[in-house]
Amino acid sequence: MSSTQSTTAWKQLAGEILAVKGHDFETLLLPVLRSIWPGLVRPRSLGSYDAAGCDLIAQTDDxxxxxVIQAKGFFASEGLSDSHVSQILASIEKFANSELKTDHYVLVHSRDGRNRDAARTIDAALETLKVRNKAKTVAQWDRIQCLSAIEKRLREMIDERLSEQTVRFLAEFDALFESGSEYVDVIPLQVGELKLNRGQSADIKRDQTAKPTRLAQMLGKAKSHQWTLLTGLFGSGKTSAALHAAREWPNGVIYVPAANVEPRRGEFGTNVLMSRIIEALHLFDDYDVDERAQYQRLGGPVLRAMLSSENSERTLIIDALDENRALATPDEITRFASMLTELRCKIVLTTREEHFRATFGNIDHLFKELSQRGGGVRNMKLLEVLPWTRKEVGALVVKIQRQKPDNPGLKHLYDVIASDQPTGWPEELLTHPFFLRMILDLVASGANPADTRVAILNQWSFAKLARDLRSARNTICPVTDRDAYIDDMEALMERAAGEMIELQNSEIRLLETLDSDRLLELASDIFRIRCRDLSAAIAVTFFNPVTQxxxxxxxxxxxxxxxQEYYLARHIVKQQLEIDPYPAIVQMLASELRDEPAKI
Known part of the structure; x- marks a missing residue:
């Protein structure tokens, strides 16, 4: 039995297998074996498949x-008895004498494999199916072997789906901007180290100068420290670097957005956290609700095992802790970190600089659990992404110019940057990677410089939505007035953002998601028609489903x-709401909007 199968979720499944027989055994196996054969079904009782000893089957596209699964659940205190073997052999003979053929024939029984004579007798009978051309492969699984096969397949599925998610996240990220696929890999970084000594105050040392660093490579090939904390202003490139690291090292880096990773009240422990990571990534949302919940429970210990081997070469990146409303205090961060301490892989946590100051400020308190569990000294690498210089700005402009060599706006901007002259755009936004992307899109389209955050956000978002509308396959209603349709879609995002909040301790925190049914209700209200098509409702918005x-x-x-922060600020201003309870960045945007009401 593997260490995974000694965990609570797997012990529970093993106990259920032991406790059932007959058709109840088939019912129990069906959802978990669908992890291996998604099309697995139970054929109709007393039909031709049932008569041939086929308890569960899956068919090819043709x-x-x-x-074919022969499922035998037996009550017994020991291994297979002679009567059990007789029943199994009779079912094998039924299939052998039928007109059916299959690619794979698997016998699954609920006992252990201690009766080796019985196992050899059954194996010999199974081999006759191959000799008689009734099956291409045959297998006998006792209870432990069945659990091991399910565990192996869940591990493969988690690996595959994590890689698929990373590719999708990066594609969505790149699609935001016309120049999104271009990436500057060397950026200014301040490197430091945090030393944790049991019973002593934390010792923090930082380099005094910024170092041009290949951040994605540093994250993907972290070796010197098990723990790394990456901070920076919003939009400074933390997520982009994390996603590129996961893409460059797909078998080594696991990328997890922190937003929805939240153990429920009363839950604690590494297995629980791993299950919540699988749930937050929606890895099994294409399965029925009951199967999905079971895969999440069983998958948690599997993911933990993947990250807990002594010589693990993997890196777990948990990105944007600031976007998880459950991680807003030092106590909550400490509790979260303590659930990661049993892992042996490299761990990278990222967060906005302001969240770091608010929640990581008391370092001694924050990683007390980490130091206590580890004993002795624990070191953590501290990385801070700094604002870009004109060198990085110029590097990105050059990359984009290669895509659009004849664009006069980009050529002029590069010449101005190279000669160290004013560009007309606010310097602090020009050297801010997120706003720089917007500025470059606007420059390429011939737009004039804007002088504030909200002016750039307003100008760029309208242009982006107009571009999306031109390529939209379907819309909520026929579009006769482009600007009016975009105005309504922005109103939809404002109302949605206004609902994606909750009040905690007199402060408003942002929620990470909104149910699609609720968005359709809001769209129906704004457009005054019944809106049922989700793809039409989000085609010209900044919304994406959390999973495909x-x-x-x-x-x-x-x-x-x-x-989300921008459209929430617009909602606040339009509804004339008090801004004090909202996060600082939302307050800043709302204040700018009130100073420039024409922007909304």
Whole structure:
């Protein structure tokens, strides 16, 4: 038995397998074996498949049998008895004498494998199916072997789906901007180290100068420290670097957005946290609700095992702690970190600089648990992404110019930057990677410089939505007035952002998602028609489903936290709400909007 199978969720499944027989055994196996054969079903009782000893089957696209499962649940205190073997052999003979053929024939029984004579007798009978051309492969699984096969497949699925998610996250991130696929890998970084000594205050040392650093490579190939904390202003490139690290090292880096990773009240422990990570990433949302919940429970210990081997070469990046409303205090951060201490992989946590100051300020308190569990000294690497210089700005402009060599706006901007002259755009926004991307899109389209954050956000977002509208396959209603339609879509995002909040201790915190059914209700109200098509409702917005694999309704999130904050600020100003309870960045945007009401 693997260490994974000794965890609570797997012990529970093993106990259930031991406790059932007959059709109840088939019912129990069906959802978990669908992890291996997604099309697995139970054939109709007393039908031709049942008569041939086929308890569970899956078919290929051309209606041939892919797999036949013979499921035998027995009550017994020991291994297989002679009567059990007789029943199994009779079922094998039924299939051998039928007209059916299959690619794979698997016998699954609920006992252990201690009766080796019985196992050899059954193996011999199974081999006759191959000799008689009834099956291409055959296998006998006792209870432990069955659990091991499920565990192996869940591990493969988690690996595959994590890689798929990373590719999708990066594609969505790149699609935000016309120049999104271009990436500057060397950026200014301040490097430091935090030393934790049991019973002593934390010792923090930082380099006094910035170092041009390949950040994605540093994250993907972290070796010197198990723990790394990456901070920086919003939009400074933390997420971009983390995603590029995950793409460059798909078998080594696991990327997890922190937003929805939240153990429920009363839950604690590493296995629970790993299950919540799988849930937050919606890795199994294409399965039915019950199967999904079971895969999440079983998958947590599997993911933990993947990250807990002594010589683990993996890196777990948990990105944007600031976007998780449950991690707003030092106590909450400490509790979260303590659930990661049993992992042996490299761990990278990222957060906005202001969140770091608010929650990581008391370092002694924050990682007390980390130091106590580890004993002796624990070192943590501290990385801070600094504002870009004109060198990095120029490097990005050059990359984009290669895509658009004849664009006069980009050529002029590069010449001005190279000669160290004013560009007309605010310097602090020009050297801010997130706003720089917007500025470059606007420059390429021939737009004139804007002088504030909200002016750039307003100008760029309208242009982006207009571009999306031109390529939209379907819309909520026929579009006769482009500007009016975009205004309504922005009103939809404002109302949605206004609902994606909650009040905690007199402070308003942002929620990460909104249910798609609720967005459709808001769209129906704004457009005064019944809106049922989710793809039409989000085609010209900054919303994305959290997963492409879903049934029924699905949580939606803004493509970037900055857009959620911007449209929430617009909602606050339009509704004339008091700004004090809202996060600082939302207050700043709302204040700028009130100074420039024409922007909304």
């Amino acid at each position: 209606d041939q049998l892919e797999v 694999k879903f049934r029924g309704s699905v949580p939606l999130r803004f493509t970037h936290r900055a857009f």
